[in-house]
Amino acid sequence: MSSQLTVTIDKLAIGGAGVARHDGLVIFVPDAAPGDELLIEITTKKKNFAEAQIVKVLKPGPSRRTPPCPIADRCGGCNWQHLTEDEQRRQKQLMVQETLAKFLPGMDLPFLPLKESPLSLRYRNRIQPKYSRGRFGFFARRSHEIVEAKDCPITEEKLTNEFAKIKAELDKKFRDTKETQRLEIYLDQSETPKWLLMGEEKEGVGFSQVNRFQNEDLIKTVLEWSEGADYERIFDFYAGGGNFTFPLAEKYRTQQIVAAELDSKLVQKAHEKIQAAGSLNKRMHYYLSDVASFMRRTQFQSKDLVLLDPPRAGADEYVMKALAQGSVAKIIYISCHPVSLARDLKYFFEAQAARSSSKPLKLKKIQCFEMFPQTDHVETIAELAVDTP
Structure with missing residues (x-):
């Protein structure tokens, strides 16, 4: 195979690169746009795929544009500024849909339309x-x-x-x-x-989400999706500084609120906020713990709501299988990486099927959130709940 080829980009992949095919070989091309006709040069060749760089854009795809930032072609911060915002959103939805379909074959995937960010520029804090x-x-x-x-x-x-x-x-x-x-x-x-x-002590914790404008809608959606059951306890795992914990406590004023977070500084800030609120002292419990260890000490019940907001690596296999064994009322999973979300849902549904639950949770809603415009990163929320009569 020649090191230089002419290819057409079909779509974009997780990580942001364009996807082309040549003689059955999948080729990943950074900085590409769907529909681009490109002269490329192979830089790395593996057994099942290759990586390449653009030599020349022979014919730009319909969504290729001049980036709004003058250094976008060199800066490592944004990898999708060369795409129109409409195409960025379309590709994000497609990436999540295809990834979940691959990990959960045959399962109904009830996607809602992607939620656009209020701002596509000037959003990072x-x-x-x-x-x-x-x-x-x-x-x-x-x-x-x-x-x-x-x-x-x-x-x-x-x-x-x-x-x-x-x-x-x-x-x-x-x-x-x-x-x-x-x-x-x-x-x-x-x-x-x-x-x-970096490495210096912060005087205070800043905003928990870098896109505070879209974060408002994210919290609102989590609160809306949480409705529909009479909960006794609400668990917030990978709780951070309480981005969702405190809004949930405000909405559910009689339930026990239990949070687990491994970052000691964030837990300390949450404890200070609990003490300042006063009314939360008796019903909110904020633990410094990794989630798997916490779950080994916890017996889940049928009137529990569980919120998961793990880092990019996702929750581990034990966490998802423990939830599948626990017969909870509802799970809301907030993900910042499609592959870890799909893998964790696969863990859950396989474990639940093996248990033969009388009230199994089903995948009720999935929605992508555009938290990071101009990049390939996408936030996704999935709701797992029992069927209601």
């Missing part, structure tokens, strides 16, 4: 730029070279307005230092811009 010897910006794609940035169009202007001042302070302290400085710039809970070097 937390970013991690880099600094080295007078260069302030972001790592280039697949590199530790810094692409200089005076602005970042996906970041809230309250933060980007601070770039020049922050760079001036870094110039004074680190201009002659060889090591690359890694920063976090964020809005705190009062929407005040703050910054620090």
Whole structure:
């Protein structure tokens, strides 16, 4: 096979690359758009697939556009700015649908329309730029070279307005230092811009979701989907700082609220919030624990609501099988990676089928949320509940 080929991009894959086929070989091409006719060069060849880079765009696909950011073709932060927003959303929905269908063959997948982000630019309230010897910006794609940035169009202007001042302070302290400085710039809970070097103690926890505008709708959806049963206990696993825990406690004012989170700083902040609320002291329990260990000490019941919001790696096999053995009323799973979501649902339904439950949970709703426009990342919510008469 020649190292240079002409291909047409069919669709986009998880990770953001375009997918092309040549003589039965699947080829992944970063920075591609659906419908692109490309001259590509193979960079890596494996048994079942290959990776390539674009040599020339021979004919652009209908959704290819000029990126809104002038450094988008070099910066490693956004990998889909060359696509129209409509196509980004279409591809995200398609990726999640195809991934779940692969892991759950034959199962009904009741997808709702994707929820658009209120903002496709200026939505991030937390970013991690880099600094080295007078260069302030972001790592280039697949590199530790810094692409200089005076602005970042996906970041809230309250933060980007601070770039020049922050760079001036870094110039004074680190201009002659060889090591690359890694920063976090964020809005705190009062929407005040703050910054620090990675590894430093934060004075306070910022927003729990980097897209606070879309996070409001995410919380609202979780609360709406939680309805429909008479719960006695509500569990929030991988609870973070309580992004969902406290809204659930506000909605369900008589139930026991139980949260488990492994980050000690987030648990401490949650405890402070519980103490400040006063009324939550007796019915909210916020534990410092990994979820699997916590589940080994917990007996689930038929009137329990369980919320899962794991990191990209998802929940592990034990967690899903334990839930399948527990006969809970409802599970709401918030996922930030389609593959881990699909795998975890497979674990759950296989374990539930082996148990032959009299009231099995079924996949009732699935909805994608656009939390990170201009990138391939997608948030997905799935509801598992018993059939109601």
